[in-house]
Amino acid sequence: MTLLSPTGPLSPTGSLSPTGSLIPADAPFSAEQEAWLAGFIAGISAAGRRDAAAPGGAPAATVDILFGTQTGTAELLAGEAVAGARARGLGATATPLDDITPERLAASSLLLIVVSTYGEGEMPDNAGLFWEALAADGAPRLEGLRYAVLGLGDRGYDDFCGAAKLIDTRLAGLGAVRLHDRVDCDVDYEEPAAAWTATVLDRLAAETGATVGATAGASANGAAAPETPATRSPWNKRNPYRSRLLVNRLLSSPQSAKEIRHYEFDLGDSGITYQAGDALAVVPVNDDALVGALLDHLGAHGDEDAG
Template sequence: MELHVTNSPFTQEQAELLNRLLPTLTEGQRVWLGGYLAAQSFAASSAPAAAPVAAAPAPSAVQAEVPALPVSREVTVLFGSQTGNCSGLAKKLSKKLGEQGFQVSLSSMGDFKTNGLKKIENLLILVSTHGEGEPPDNAISFHEFLHSKRAPRLEGLSYSVLSLGDTSYEFFCQTGKDFDKRLEELGGKRLTDRVDCDVDYDEPAGQWTEKVLQALQGASASAPVTASTAASGQSSLSAAESEYSRSNPFQAEVLENLNLNGRGSDRETRHLEISLEGSNLQYEPGDSIGIYPENHPRLVDELIEAMGWSASEQVSAPKSGEKLALREALLRHYEITVLTKPLVEQLAKLTSNEALAGLLGAGREQELRAYLNERDLLDLVQDFALKGVPAAEFVAVLRKLPARLYSIASSPKATPDEVHVTVRAVRYEARGRERYGVCSVHLAERAESGSALPVFVQQNPNFKLPDNPDAPIIMIGPGTGVAPFRAFLADREETGARGKSWLFYGDQHFATDFLYQLEWQRWLKDGVLTHMDVAFSRDTDQKVYVQHRMLEKSKELYQWLQEGASVYVCGDEKKMAHDVHAALAAILQQEGGLSAEAAADYLARLQQEKRYQRDVY
């Protein structure tokens, strides 16, 4: 629509300028401009006006100087992330806010200066929950500060929380709940209600973003978010930066699939080399590869038989609603090995099964927890006689089969267009039936050379080599936890980094379970790897683990820390990571003469300085 001077309050020159500008604007830029003009009008009518701050420039081809916006359009985005999900979401959210004309301050919780908290007017928190209800590593210090007596009153704060978690864990989204509750206790007011996301978080995260944008636009006297803008906000959050992503995985060819364990080992550890050629997927050492697995065909067939269904019956795929055969849906699209409390609640309602409802009753929490941890969906339908529920109704309450993340064991500098992973097959027998790790057994048994796997790259900014290639590094990774350190050393070899390196590695038996032994020996010989200490727990009468080797070398390890070494830990979170942390604290006390409290502060400081990083699961 062209603007005419006769029907507008503009001069001829102004009208010509507007007619040249308006057709070039995107929808987001139009909304930004409307919000900006409304904010200026609001500021002009308010006395005294707040001190102006610089606005984020609109993404336009017209590079004009933009006047300052009122303080009410400032937004702080803080994220706490262990694997990178919240970090990625926070970056996309910040970009969206900037396009809407807000001045955005983006920071990880570990980098955030808490003395500025009281000055913040609008705070958006995106945080995952790690382990058994614990904050991720880069959120620990902020979580502790906020729950301490030093936390300030925050009556002037408006906030909202997006929490990521996994409903298969008892303390689902606990860290997000902690922040939400504590900010309210300190006097903050919610912009929008907290949203708790399961592993398939794209849709609820997009809805939260839309509501936050609407609330912020209203609070800053800006134009309302139009329907098209809200949709854009949702898609920008769930869309990846490149063509292939978590929501649009790349079909990658398997180049090699080898068993790393020797004959006679009771373990099977697969080394897979996967082609990324043609995908334009980029990664760095420390990142992870996401793989969408298939459920075991035997389990799928047994479930269909137990429920009395037909394998060819048509049901809807999750999210898309596409019609496909039941067997195909259960094989590739639905989670059937992990039980969660929300699933049991939904099935209890669907079936009106009194025994199942009773398991959810008050006083039976420990019994429910044990049941969920030790059984799968086939156990549930057999134990509670759920046969007869129509397949379409049953699968509608199942959650989408999530991707599994594996630490990348290669460097793109050493093996361009390839990604390597190290995966231990999980198999065991329970209640008269063989059980399988969904992805690990899929990779071990059915990912032959030449087959394809749906993959994506999961960036992990919290597990990265030091910027200084001369800085020493200490790597602690028993079992498959050694995978990212293979990537670290391959990368350092290619770049010619001169920093010292020390690897602590452990497994069960030297003869059969020494993963990548020849590569470590070559790197030791060439000087890429400076020291290596190993612990094979079943080769001695008394079990010896990596933390024991660390304590044996406490004096030298302490000296490395004093020289500025960065410490990396990868592997089991429940036991190993805690034991390694305790060993580090003991070394600081023994060699540095620190008290227990001072040692804890030392390690916390290392984490804040990104010199103590963990990739644990």
């Protein structure tokens, strides 16, 4: 007797059809009957997949969203892209670039990368190993991969968004196909980054027939789900936390050529935590009284064009 299994064709000997069809090779059908039956089975199978992607079910596709960052902006944007993907019924996770090998990329089909640039056109700290492996001669071909890159940078530097440009060019050189042109963001990154994310995700959702409400918490690499915007800290470059300086102690000796200080900041109920290696940005604010005194001294009003 021959059996049709929902997962694959089985015969008493367990042999597969040479065509890979669900219809066993030794089934007593003419070519015409077999073609009709194959179409019928494909139709049932497609309907089953559509049901599985219904709201609350499995996502239509999974997007790997990778980030390379030094001070957290790219990670923040990657987290927002994950939330946007899930809201559109796509599965998505955010992962640091250094946690991914080129071999792992070769097993992925949809990839978004958000990466900043440091040094003089170099990778940020958590993307150096990734870049080394991707740029190596032995890197695998990536023909099955479709991708888009978002660069973060500052036009004040010579090599604007250099890291994003390197990765984008190398992925294409390895055979991966762009699903959207790279966008390089300057210091006012919010709008272009949001537009890039929305355009790419809308396109993927339309292509894959993703259904709003279907989400997944893990990608093919099994990485844990990242924080969602609801649980992420509200403090960032655009919305800095105003902290009181509690301790400011000189550590270096008066004879030392360098001045080294110990600072302690009041984090109050901000929810901010600190780990060794975290960066602290100080946003200076001018003292109004000092500014006023300086303007008086110069005989100026303060609205003159300094240029």
